Amino acid sequence: MDAKAVKKLKVAELKSELKKRGLPTDGLKAVLVARLTSALESSANEEVKDDNGVADMEVEEKVVEPPPAKKQKKEPFYCLPDGYEIKDEPSLRPIRSAVKPTHTPLSVSTLDQNVELSSDAFDNKYLRGYVSLNNLSKTDYISTSVQGLCHVKSVRDYFLLGKELELEGARNGVNLQSGQVGCLVLRFGEVVRKVWSEGRFRVAVDPQDLVQEIVLQSKGKFQIGKQGNVSDFMTWLINMLHRGLLALMDKKSRKKKTTIITESFQGTVVVRSITTQKKDASTENSEFDDSVLSTNKKGLGEESAELEVSETDTTTNFLNLTLDIPHKPLFKDDDKGGLVIPQEPISELLGKFDGKRYLDAVQGGNLTKRRYTIQKLPKYLVLHLGRFTQNQFGKTEKNPTVITFPVDNLAMGQYLDFNGGGSINAPSTEMLNSMSVSELKSTAEKLKIPNSSMTGVEKSDLINLCSSALSSTTSNSYDLVASVCHSSDVNVETTAVDHLQEGGYKAHVRHDASQQWFEIDDHDVKPTMPQLVALSESLVLIFVKKE
Structure with a gap:
């Protein structure tokens, strides 16, 4: 079907063709024609490949409608025991926000500038990220530790965007059963997203699933009803989150032994x-x-x-x-x-x-x-x-x-000891400029710069690498x-x-x-x-x- 044939189609036929391709069917006929024409041209470009497997470039620049925004997948709600689906979106929104809140990169990037109060379903005002966690009987040592980690920006952003759910183990369901180390990571991520969510059902966050997983994986060292030492618990939690993230990674990533925990605290x-x-x-x-x-x-x-x-x-x-x-x-x-x-x-x-x-x-x-x-x-x-x-x-x-x-x-x-001699002795910019290539590489090793970054680079590049690493190290x-x-x-x-x-x-x-x-x-x-x-x-x- 070419562009001329598309123009001759009726509105119902256009909508039928668009529906087959999973494209939106709303809008005037001109919009539907442009949308279907664009889809047909894209399909044709994918089929016509050159010897290198690259699609032929269009000679003429055409103004086409941008692809529709990808809609976020929403979990359905059912009424039990009848089993029929509930589709009243406005009434479900606060429940969805309370049970499984989601965050976008844009909303996460503006959190630190937010000064506006949000409201729960009962019109109680609260500031996102500054809400309480229910005390399940002397579990405040857990709640306060989680509150502290929720305000570590790098860790917060990682879990708000659900990046732990993108790891191979999370996608394949590996190490996610209760009692397995990956499950603790998922429960922690759920609490972080609830603490920073907008439009909650109730202001207070219930950490029961996380607390139960902590009791299980600590083999009773940390319990409900018995106060724990927050220093011991914080050490345990940070280490377990690191281990859990490694367990969810693929083998190649796991060998690096690097997670958002080590990047933040190590x-x-x-x-x-x-x-x-x-x-x-x-x-x-x-x-x-x-x-x-x-x-x-x-x-x-x-x-x-x-x-x-x-x-x-x-x-x-x-850590x-x-x-x-x-x-x-x-x-x-x-x-x-x-x-x-x-x-x-x-x-x-x-x-x-x-x-x-x-x-x-x-x-x-x-x-x-x-x-x-x-x-x-x-x-x-x-x-x-x-x-x-x-x-x-x-x-x-x-x-x-x-x-x-x-x-x-x-x-x-x-x-801070740069050379291991008990005192700071970091080289200045002038000293870096006067160093030989071998001296620069030795300095780079002390600064933990990967060897891959130093392979086949000029002296000026080595100086820039060392200078950048030093500014971070000596801050x-x-x-x-x-x-x-x-x-x-x-x-x-x-x-x-x-x-x-x-x-x-x-x-x-x-x-x-x-x-x-x-x-x-x-x-x-x-x-x-x-x-x-x-x-x-x-x-x-x-x-x-x-x-």
């Missing part, structure tokens, strides 16, 4: 270990003998000769860093009679990674001193504050020391994105009560468009001040690197 730390052991330690009891540290009647020189000292450097990746809170005595206020809670700046805790301090540890019965230095900082820095410890009564005690930290511009440069200022804190009415001096079980968690999250901070405490979502966020009893801090 950094590198160098650990220097100095181990002191007896020379014949392999034949003796593996338990550490304190006597080897002291001077006895043999004299220091003789005793030292029996010891063997070894130094090793280990480079390892991390979060743990900071130890020092134990400080509590003093009573003479005037008011209350307790004086000590304070400690976060810079003092971060000194663990300054490349100068050695921390004592016992490994395999041998005394080990370790020094930590950060070699590569991640885009999102997750810090865990070790606030909970077990006392002699088997109860969990909480260190009430307030850790003060900046909400904006946390400086991490002094803890060392971070802004707080979210935090999780613990609150309890129990007296901090009480040792017979489990402080973890008697308290609860709250999340603090920042709204980028207004720079307003919100406190989310179960169903209570309210504005708060950044000064209060910085003075809370935080356990988890999530920072983002400044561009």
Whole structure:
């Protein structure tokens, strides 16, 4: 059928031909003719191929109607037990948004600029992304962790666009059964999309499916009705999401061991270990003998000769860093009679990674001193504050020391070690320009630039690669994105009560468009001040690197 024949067709015939090709049948006859003509020409171009298999190019430029927008597939609704389909779209819209919300790239790109309130089906106002998650009985440690990850932009956008559903395992139904690691990824993605959805049925999000999957896959370590340590749970959740995404990938992608989790949170730390052991330690009891540290009647020189000292450097990746809170005595206020809670700046805790301090540890019965230095900082820095410890009564005690930290511009440069020598020594632009090709390649390896990017390139290209990577590596200022804190009415001096079980968690999250901070405490979502966020009893801090 050619263009002339198309023009002679009646409207009913045109609609019939368009319907066969799955094209829209609305519009005037002229529109239908243009639409069918365009479809016929496209079909003809696909059939006529040259020797290289490329369709012949049209000589004349023609104005044709753009192809119709691809409609989003919608799941049907049925009335049970009668089994007939419900097609009343306006009444189903809030239910669809609550059960299975979807997001487009355009809507996701504007989330950080949104200041307008949305309404649920009962006309309750809420701000997208700043809604509560139902507490299923002491599951606030799960809810607050999810709230924090929901405001990590790279992770949020990944799951809002449903990219985990595009992975091979998700398409083929591999590792998706309850109890399998891929199922946890899908349940997490569902909650993220609900938190950021518009036009919800009810404001609060029900995370029951996610919580049940967490209980199942943690083998009961994290339970409903028993308060958990949010630091332990956050570490577990981030690692499980990484494993789950890898399980859903095809074999080729899985070998790279890279997911949105590692792209967002993974950094590198160098650990220097100095181990002191007896020379014949392999034949003796593996338990550490304190006597080897002291001077006895043999004299220091003789005793030292029996010891063997070894130094090793280990480079390892991390998804979060743990900071130890020092134990400080509590003093009573003479005037008011209350307790004086000590304070400690976060810079003092971060000194663990300054490349100068050695921390004592016992490994395999041998005394080990370790020094930590950060070699590569991640885009999102997750810090865990070790606030909970077990006392002699088997109860969990909480260190009430307030850790003060900046909400904006946390400086991490002094803890970044470029060459593994314990101090920053990153080359300047002038130094890069004066380097030879071999020196540039050596620098590129330290910056973790793939070898494939350095193959067959000019010196100027190597300089640009190193310069770009350095600007990212040495960018060392971070802004707080979210935090999780613990609150309890129990007296901090009480040792017979489990402080973890008697308290609860709250999340603090920042709204980028207004720079307003919100406190989310179960169903209570309210504005708060950044000064209060910085003075809370935080356990988890999530920072983002400044561009």
